[in-house]
Amino acid sequence: MGPGRLFWKLFLGNVLLMALVVVTCVWFISREVEHGQDRELTRTLQVQAAALRAMFDDRFDRQHADQLDQLLKRIGHEQKERIRITLILADGSVLADSEADPESMGSHAGRKEVSEAMHAGWGKDVRLSQTLDGMAKYVAVAVGAADSPGHKPKGVVRVAMPIRTIRDQVGSMQRLIWGSGLLALVAVTILALGLAQLWSRPIRRITLAARGLSRGDLSASVRVGGSDELATLAQSLNEMRMRLAGQLATIDRQRRTLESLLAQLHEGVIVAGPDGRILLINPAAARMLGLPSEPAETIARLHGHAVEECIPRHELQQMLLPRPGRSASRQGSGEADTLREVRLPSEHNGPDRALLARASDIILPSFRQEEEREEGSRPPRPGRLLVLTDVTELTRVIQVKADFAANASHELRTPLSAIRAAVETLQGTDLAQAPQQGRSLIEMIDRHSRRLELLVTDLLELSRLESAPAPFKPAEIRTGDLFSELYQRHAEALTAKTLHWNVNVPAHLDRMIANPHLVRIALNNLVDNAIKFTDPGGRIDITCDEAPATADRPRAVLITVADTGCGIPLDEQDRVFERFYQVERARSGSTARGTGLGLSIVRHAVAAMKGTVELHSEPGKGTTVRIAIPQPPAGTS
Amino acid sequence: MSAHFVELLDLLRRRSLRMASAVEDMLDEACTAALRADHALARRVIARDVEIDAEEVAIEAEVIRLITLFQPMASDMRLLTTVLKVNNDLERVADCAVNIAQRARHIDSPGMAGSAEDVKEIAQGAMRMLRGALKAYAAEDCEAARTLLEEDAVIDAFYGELIRKLAAAASRSPELMTTHLDVFSIAKNLERIADHATNIAEDVIFLHTGEIVRHHLPAAEADPPSQKR
Incomplete structure (x- = not known):
């Protein structure tokens, strides 16, 4: 599974935010640098102009024009930077210039920096200069009127510098700033990647675990370090999983207990739902009804089948099928319970099987939730529970006992009636007249009473052995x-x-x-x-x-x-x-x-x-x- | 088809199966009544026939209602016709059981003038066949139904033997003629029940394969609506 959407959200969000910050910072810094450079230049030119003013203050007139011009041209040549110095008189005519011939230059009175300097002591301007070919900065300082207000100045010292040089300087500065800004951005991106990874990973783990939980996979636990909210969430999830697993294990144990109980039970148990389909049937029931009971899975296959499909005997089916119009309220009242003895012909021509079947209503939990909701407060329709007891052996034993009682009484009656007959004959016989007959009768009584005694002794012995x-x-x-x-x-x-x-x-x-x-x-x-x-x-x-x-x-x-x-x-x-x-x-x-x-x-x-x-x-x-x-x-x- | 129809079809099939088990029980009781000369049981069997008749009519009406309302096709239609045919056979089996029970009311001694064992044998054979056919019908088990078809011949042979023995016994003891005739009637009804069981088995095969196995017609002449599904 690749990085999730959350990762991308965190990552791109961070990157965008930081990029915004970096760009803004760089922009501000570069602007500030440009302005600073500009101010710096102005001040430098001002200082230079002031220095020149101090230098030429005493000879600022036409007499010294040639001297000044030569001086200026020398200064101009000595300078590494191209710098132009112009001395202008109050009337606008050029006194001296470091670059050009003052004679060829026209009146400079209309120039912005010059007129400003004439009025306010100093002035500046940026414009295209033919002499310096390109944009140039001009700063002019008034000469001779600095300390006495109201006094008209003698002239103006103007210093100019081509702005390209400055621009170049600022440009390289700005490139540096933008470059470092870009570097910072790359660093920020990498950092954001790491951060996004760091924040999204525990969430992804938790999500995976939660999805596993919802699918019923209780094996995987979530491992999230730290003690923040995510760690707490992960821990809660783990606890939930453990509890769920515990509950499931309990349910499973109970189910297996119930299953083995049902499997071990000698009574057959069948439960049918309200729709007349088998919900549960245990092996004993399957055996009793002659249904395939081996192996155990065949019994499970009967679940969900209609009662009519697999349960033999109409009587048993009737006992298992819910009767229409009968409500659950009468459940357990004995009316709904039925007890019946059912005879099942055996499969292999053996003796018939006798089953005692007891049926009763059983309230089952509804398996479908919508059913529960639909039914509302109405009592759910009951299913049917059928318990079968194999009474074949019992019936046989009862038969044997009954036969025994009949036989025993018959056996006992034979000697008894012989004795009674002999006694009756004896009573009607005169013993003095027929002693022979009397003796034989007494012998007969003796013989039969001995037999009676033997019988009683044997019967007692038998019953003692039996019980x-x-x-x-x-x-x-x-x-x-x-x-x-x-x-x-x-x-x-x-x-x-x-x-x-x-x-x-x-x-x-x-x-x-x-x-x-x-x-x-x-x-x-x-x-x-x-x-x-x-x-x-x-x-x-x-x-x-x-x-x-x-x-x-x-x-x-x-x-x-x-x-x-x-x-x-x-x-x-x-x-x-x-x-x-x-x-x-x-x-x-x-x-x-x-x-x-x-x-x-x-x-x-x-x-x-x-x-x-x-x-x-x-x-x-x-x-x-x-x-x-x-x-x-x-x-x- | 709509879920409603499927549900109705299932209910109808289960109703037919219920009737089948009732008829099976009836036959069982009728045979027991005849073998034990239990007149009370015989009367109960005869009384049950009314229920069966009513149920037969109700099931038939339901089949026709479903056919008219839903005009089913293919396997659904086969199921409905099978239910209809089995229904008919079941009703006839119930009638045979009633005949046996009526004869049972005449028999006084459980001995049946020496034919009891043979009657018991043929009764068990017929019941085994009916039970097998109904089991195959309930489980829609085509294979089980096929094996049953062969068993009918055994019952027929046994029935022929029984008739021969009866004729000999009747000439030996003509004074027991009424009992002999009762035994004959019971055996005949049992043989007929075995035939109905065979019919049911054939219907089960038809339900499953669309093949008509009756009268041993070759498949082509029988014109099956659709081969094995």
Whole structure:
């Protein structure tokens, strides 16, 4: 960027001003010099004339005319400067002259300087002189009447000098003066250049910085030295810039906070303006509605689109679009708020998505200033805020709970009604008459009440596992003790079915970290099942093993319970962990019947230890269940 | 064109899109009603048809008003004709949905005499097509519309298969004839909806390129008003 207009203004202004001053000064000086020279000359000629007068006063008459003339001519020749001396008598006739012959000269009485001198004692004139060829200055002094007023003078001494000589002198003087004036002007120009530069530079810097500010560039600060007004201005500008930058940073931080909040939010949030266009939509909302949500920019691309263009479901569109004729005053009164459950078909033939949508009016700051001005005191038209909550999982869980309640009551009712039937029969039976029948009825009651007890115990166990208020604390367990206790507990049943019990624990796994209660529950249920579904003479193998730590999971102890029982059909293997799910007798080939909760309890117990359960089963060959119990890293226990 | 016209055009397009999503919802509900034998839902679907009909008439009137008032050219005119044609198709889809809902009121058990799975399949196919066509219409996505054109053949093939199965089932269990006929009617309406979805997709292509892809006419015979813009 070249020098600005201000620079030129300052520069030319200064130059003009100073040139004016210099020229005026030079003019005055040269005039003064000319006048001074003129006066000086006059005085010199006067002095000379006076000296000559004194010299010739006593012989100023016709007798001495020749002598005087010779004297004058000598003086005239001796002079370096051309000077002419003339002696004139009172009647105007020339007595003597330094240049010409007095005889040839006419009367000089009419000459201005002579007549003045005759009247006032001295006179002067400037005129063209033939004798001196050129302009000449004449000064005449009266002779013999200086001290006696009223006395007529004897004559006049006139001295003349060609003015050209003086003019030459004055001219060279003036040239000198004008020359130095010009020099001064050049100096002044250079000075003005420097000054203009000096004054305009900080202003230019400030202007540049201010322009940058107005464009939003907050990086450049203005550096202006000194302590004058410009420096203060620059400092104020810097402060303004700093404050602006600070405010912008704050706004940016707040915006980013809000953005990351919206991005992290599990609820979908959509805001539509009063014109029915999307102002804001967060990734969760885009995901829920099946809109492209990856990468993040695609979401930003939805902004400004009409609601109808990108939001699926008519219901949701209606919730987002402002309804005509509704004013903002009712905002928040609940009337404008709507809550709806919307079912969205999934893209990939999966289960439908259930969304809880809540819409409400939202007063938005108007983005356009003219809009604000136009609206005046009228309340701005509200936009719409839609909050979506994905309740698919919740709906499913509610369904599962409802199913569970239905199943549980059904399962509990079966033994209860059997007991009631037995009791009713017993009441109508004479025990003395039919003791056999009574005994079988009592056995039936006993069997069903045991089953009821089992069911209630299992259900309590399950609900305890599910809603444990505090996590189960792990402790060190001696594996040897654990398995011998397990054997003690089932020894009776094992012997009754003549099953082989085989425990295989490597020596280095003599202890493990887990919650004893949970491990016991899981193993008891597994062994229970193994005994229940294995025919007499079969085997139950319990193996302890270890899975080394990998990148995504810690070291784990693996406990495998394998039996040689009837197994589980392949298509039902996934479902056996569901509550009350039991493989049909006809398919399992087993007569045994559990509560249907065993494996469900195992799964919950292992999950409470953050472990995993795997089930492998081959119908007719047997079932293997392996539970993995993660161990805390060595040293922390 | 004046800013006013552009605004009116945008409002009209959005109105058409609103109607489209309403019809989409209607079809969804009609299918659900048929599959679950939900008579109350079916009645609600039938009741909604009045709104759709009124909206169709209103949109058509608005299209004609805009054409008369502003005499639009080129792409604006194409948009208006597309809105008009899609409008017509949407109304017919809504009628089909009403037909399905009416049949749904006759069905008593959710099983549909063994055809439930097939009906579900064809319903999902038809809905997928309609949704895709309307999405392409909303986004003015020509490519998406083109891919949809091929999908119609799949639905048609599936429909033929379903008819064959129905005929076999009807001869096996003639006592369930009314249900079989209901299933037939529902499937037929769904197939027709898929056709309307294809029409909409073709309209979207026309809107974008001025090319008429209907009836597989070569471009020269179709006399496009203006080639790709």
